Amino acid sequence: MISQQQSPPSRKNQLENTVATCLNILLVIDFHSQWCEPCRKMGPVFSRMEKQYPKVKFVQVDVDAYSGISDAFGIEFMPTFVFIRNRKKIAQFSGANEKHLRTEIERLK
Numbered sequence: 001m002i003s004q005q006q007s008p009p010s011r012k013n014q015l016e017n018t019v020a021t022c023l024n025i026l027l028v029i030d031f032h033s034q035w036c037e038p039c040r041k042m043g044p045v046f047s048r049m050e051k052q053y054p055k056v057k058f059v060q061v062d063v064d065a066y067s068g069i070s071d072a073f074g075i076e077f078m079p080t081f082v083f084i085r086n087r088k089k090i091a092q093f094s095g096a097n098e099k100h101l102r103t104e105i106e107r108l109k
Contacts, residue, residue, distance in 0.1 A: 012069050015061060019084055022057050026109050030060045031075045033069040038096035039079045045098045049105065060061055082107050 019027065030046050033038035042058070050058040063070040063078065073082060077094040080103055084090065091104055 006016045008038075012066060012072060015059070015066070015069065018057075018059055019087055022084065023086055025055060025057055025087055026057065026105070027086070028105065029079045029082045029084065030058070031070060031073065031078060031082065032060065033062060033064050033078050035064075036078045039045070040081050042096045042101075045101070049102065053105055053109065056105060 012030070015029075028049075030042065032042070046058060046060060050056075061069060063075060069075075075082075079096055080092065080094040081104070082089055082092045083104060085108070091108060093100060093104065
């Protein structure tokens with residue numbers, strides 16, 4: 001009998017699985033890059049908000065590590081925050097704006 005090894009799931013597939021399984025809760029995805037100064041500024045802010053909003057799912061995606069992910073999600077600028085509920089994108093904005101991020105989370109949670 002010949003067995004075939006399955007290739008590990010791609011990072012894009014992992015993110016798609018997260019989107020598919022986060023039903024009835026707000027999912028906030030931070031698309032960023034390590035070389036992006038505004039992204040580095042927002043990293044700690046995003047981590048704090050994750051603790052402040054336990055009923056919201058937060059995911060950070062380094063677009064350089066996730067090949068092709070920015071195209072799949074239509075990301076043109078960084079940082080970009082995408083808000084998803086029940087597998088549907090309900091909001092998105094780009095820029096390192098803590099107040100706007102908090103306002104969107106409060107509005108959509």
